Amino acid sequence: MSAPDSEADAALKEFVADEAGMRIDQWLAVRVGPELSRSRIQALIRDGNVTVNGTAMREAKRKLSTGDRIAIIMPEPEPAEPEGEDIALDILYEDDDLIVINKQAGLVVHPGAGNWTGTLVNALIHHCGDTLSGIGGVRRPGIVHRLDKDTSGVLVVAKNDKTHRALSEAFADHGRTGDLERAYDALVWGSPSRATGTIDAPLGRSGTDRTQRAVVRETREDARHAVTHFTVLDRFGEKQDATAMASLVECRLETGRTHQIRVHMAHIGHPLIGDRDYGKAFFTKANRLGEPLGNAVRAFPRQALHARLLAFRHPSSGEILRFEAPHPADLSELLAEFRRWSDAGKT
Template sequence: MSADLVENASDEDDLFEHYRIVADKGQSLMRLDKYLNLHVANASRTKIQNGIDAEAVRVNGLPTKASYKVKPFDVVTLSLPQPPRDTEILPENIPLNFVYEDDVLLIVNKPAGMVVHPAFGNWTGTLINALVYHFQQLPTGRNGEGRPGLVHRIDKDTSGLLVIAKTEFAMTFLASQFADHSIERTYHALIWGEPKVEKGTVTGHVGRSARDRRVMDVFVDGSQGKHAVTHYEVIKPLRYVSLIKCNLETGRTHQIRAHMKHIGHPIFNDPMYGGDKIVRGVSSGSYKAMVENAFTFIPGQALHAKSLGFIHPTTRKWIQFDTDLPENFQAILQKWENYVNYQ
């Protein structure tokens, strides 16, 4: 029986392969590592063992050892780094803001406007181009290609924290946490309007729009897309806009952006989801001039990946990182506070 590819735990560029295998009713007892070597194409013994050690391999929902004997009807799930897609990544001397570094991982504070990895239309100037300049031998999946160290991603015009793996084991261990949604990710966003509920949850499948494949739509009936859950809390209401905190249960492409638009509060200056025009207030006079000036402060949506928490691959202890809002984001907030206070 061949492995079935199942829904990615994170849509943040499909960086990992996620498998679900159900053992046949006639399956003879076989060591787990040997069973996976037979059923997962192009996975080396080392990669399989790393997955088992990192608890990225589970049998009937529980982590287990390589020596476990697979038996009929066992359900085996695993997450492994995706094979590479890019043939060459050019090192570029681009300064990066490192929040933390140890032997197995890095935490980077990415600026808005920087693409995370090379792809069509953005082959240079990316975070990955910078990483391969500053670090040698980051894990890639195979043959020194792929997306070195990349465990997840954030959009080009979203700023904030990213975890980068420095070893193959760390990459697999972190992937497992993204797969079971135990990674804690908190974003701050400036949205249009004031939500009626100060603390709420947006639930709705997120999938590509039939009108524009670059944009994600929300399908509440679950007919399309993938399950997505965003928890939000209003931090500072400012009449026309609000600063909110969002915690992700899932990591779908454009999840916060799509969910906020869905509930009628698109992110300020988000060109793909209707936030780059005046959504609240009049479209004339000094107010219009103030808003249009505020749009020039940032390259796109006012969204910042503010905090990141996870279990460390080596120490197995919880670690947490936090970063301040970028200066231009803070300047926009100050601009809105001044405007509201003097009206």
């Protein structure tokens, strides 16, 4: 399958079929599956936005012939101007160039499908007015990096384009040549066999749920290099063979892929407690904990992940800024329950 025509319009994707007999919706799902869902592809076909050899093709079942030229016309998204909303923010630092937030769990960073209001962007627009950087686009003003909805912790937002560019470059480099430092605390099931380690495993879209990620072969088209370094900070219910029921692990990212820590820890057999996407198979482990810890684990509403530390060089002053956010109440309480259980020797 050929690559998109580099001279095509930005809203136009063009391909040439190099095989015959496959349905056009199936062929496109293979070619652009990481970008568009099967249902979205079929909707584009129904609406006449897919052409074969210059003719609109409205039948998803139409089979391709070798050499057919396929084009997808991507309609412009409807403009969505987020409005400011008076949402409380835990501000760790603010100046004319940037603002650093301790994001609470449950807060979506920017508007998107199913979350057009009540996001961090809505809160920032209310707080900052028109001072946010426009580089991120109308739906992502000022956003340099993101945290999952149910991940808490430190996040920096740019107020002007100069700061946005500088911070974006630092995050793209992930501190390899600069001064960026990020550390996350994760409460995971079990305990890695080594106190420190590195997970080097490429990530791509999951084959069963396109909203999720999975470790994939390097040769896959959507594979993205991903490296996580971890250090075990504490073990709960540790046994003589050095295994444990759960562990508090610090994770530092060498790359920043979607759901990276969650997928990588699950990949090595230690999914995050509370992770309903990547740790479902471990949920029954709570039954082995007794009460009240078992109930606390079952009731924990999110993945136990907190962006504890963020340090970076200020784009204007050149000063190294370093911010740490303590564990939020829900995670602190869960850790306290694990420590009480572990100290009581209930393994």
